[in-house]
Amino acid sequence: MKNFNLITVVFLIIASNATISKAQEGNTTGALEIFGSVDTYFKYDFDKHTNITSSGFTGDHNSVSLGMIDLGLRKSVGKASFLGEVSFGPRGQYRSLLNGDGNANNVDNSFHIQNLVVSYSLTDKWSVDAGFMGTFVGYEVISPSANFHYSTSYLFGAGPFQNAGIKTSYSFTDNIQLMVGLFNDWNEYQDLNGVSHFGSQLAYSPTENSSLYLNFLTGISEGGETAYTSGTLIDLVGSYSFSDKVSLGLNAADYTQAADGGYSGVALYPQYNFTENIAIGARAEYFKVKDVADVKGDDFTSFTLSGNFKHNGFAFIPEIRFDNSNNDVFLKQDLVTPKKNAAQFSLALVYSF
DSSP states (O other): HHHHHHHHHHHHHHHOOOOOOOSOOOOTOOOEEEEEEEEEEEEETSSOOOTTSGGGGGOOOEEEEEEEEEEEEEEOOOOEEEOOOOESTTTTTTTOOOOOOOTTTTTOOOOOOOEEEEEEEESSEOOOOOOOEEOSSSSSSGGGGOSSSSSHHHHHHSSSEEEEEEEEEEEEESSEEEEEEEEEETTTOOOTTTOEEEEEEEEEOOOOTTTEEEEEEEEEEEEESSSSEEEEEEEEEEEEESSEEEEEEEEEEEEEETEEEEEEEEEEEEEEOOOOOOOEEEEEEEEOOOOOTTTTOOOEEEEEEEEEEETTTTEEEEEEEEEEEESSOOEEESSSSSSSSSEEEEEEEEEOO
């Protein structure tokens, strides 16, 4: 509570003394931007208990529940800039951001920081960023204001949420950009074992309607007091707009870890816009937990259908989701009998500012 009150006071003081502008292209250099979102949801599991745990942001059954409030500050003066972003609520705290012990079951989890980044542009093409950053890997993000679907994919839940470190980006042309960086272990805002990961991103935008990102992250993670394991993640993200109404997104990833096997998967995101404010979209995903020794990993297929009804910063997102597995990883209503499939329905309200 003390942390919440302190951060709230800081935001109020800054807001009362700063020039506020909306995040948009062409903002006057030196103006302070304040942005964020709030969200809430209702979810109903057809088995009358939480069954699809991969989508940890919709963990409550038959309840009107909190998502998060997200508050961000951004300012640029000359060649230097900063980004600070904090979150409050289950989605932006213990369900994604953890305290230093890294234990998701710690009831004291109250970490708030989504982004804390200082940037400097060495030239018009070359920049450096350092701090605690939302990951460059994957198609989906923590904040629901940037996702079409309210629930999240298996690929999102398995990959990193945050990367703390230093990175540099260089634009070879308007269409090609390369980023390389040194990072802490996944989701660690401080890593007392030292910087342990190398990451890179090659971005290519051949047209205004298409983009492609090839992401790479490799390093050594702590597996206990004395155990360390190496792992390599290769991630591909793409999008293409066939017209103003039809678009398609793609996320494919493969993670290999020596001790735990890792995972692989692919997700497609077709979307159709009826109007500027009304759209329908799907997420079709296949996700495989890799086999380890004689233990066969679980396979998952998931299909999510969502609507988006928007007005200014407000969005209403009805959603239905069906998941299946090759193994009996779900439970029937009696909480005892295993089954291979699960389904849920949700209604979400998101406001972005």
